[in-house]
Amino acid sequence: MEAGPSVDHLTLGKSHRPSPFAPGTLVVVQAGQSTPFTVQPGQRFVIGRGPDADLLVTDDSVSPRHALIERSGPGWLVSTLDPANPTWLLDATGRAQEVDTELGLRQGELLLGACQVLLYPPAPGAERPATP
Numbered sequence: 001m002e003a004g005p006s007v008d009h010l011t012l013g014k015s016h017r018p019s020p021f022a023p024g025t026l027v028v029v030q031a032g033q034s035t036p037f038t039v040q041p042g043q044r045f046v047i048g049r050g051p052d053a054d055l056l057v058t059d060d061s062v063s064p065r066h067a068l069i070e071r072s073g074p075g076w077l078v079s080t081l082d083p084a085n086p087t088w089l090l091d092a093t094g095r096a097q098e099v100d101t102e103l104g105l106r107q108g109e110l111l112l113g114a115c116q117v118l119l120y121p122p123a124p125g126a127e128r129p130a131t132p
Contacts, residue, residue: 030058
């Protein structure tokens with residue numbers, strides 16, 4: 001899988017506060033509830049409301065197979081799986097950009113319908129093999 005354009009300068013939406021979550025965490029926010037998931041390097045999954053989604057959300061505005069998210073290298077790869085219902089990336093000013101191709105980013109805030117997905121960066125050096 002080849003990474004698309006890289007976005008390294010993002011902060012999580014308009015929030016500039018330190019993360020209360022561990023590095024490499026994905027947080028799904030739906031109906032006012034935050035649910036964190038620890039994601040291992042190389043782990044990839046489909047997020048959606050369908051029965052075959054790896055990470056199930058319940059909001060009707062989310063497609064059954066909405067997006068593919070992978071923890072890759074020093075960050076994340078994100079792809080929209082349903083072009084009729086795109087995934088959106090919020091920049092540091094709160095403006096939304098459609099994710100229409102595979103996008104590589106260090107951290108970010110995604111909108112999938114009415115659900116918010118926060119991607120926190122892995123710890124520095126977490127992707128490098130240990131030296132003997």
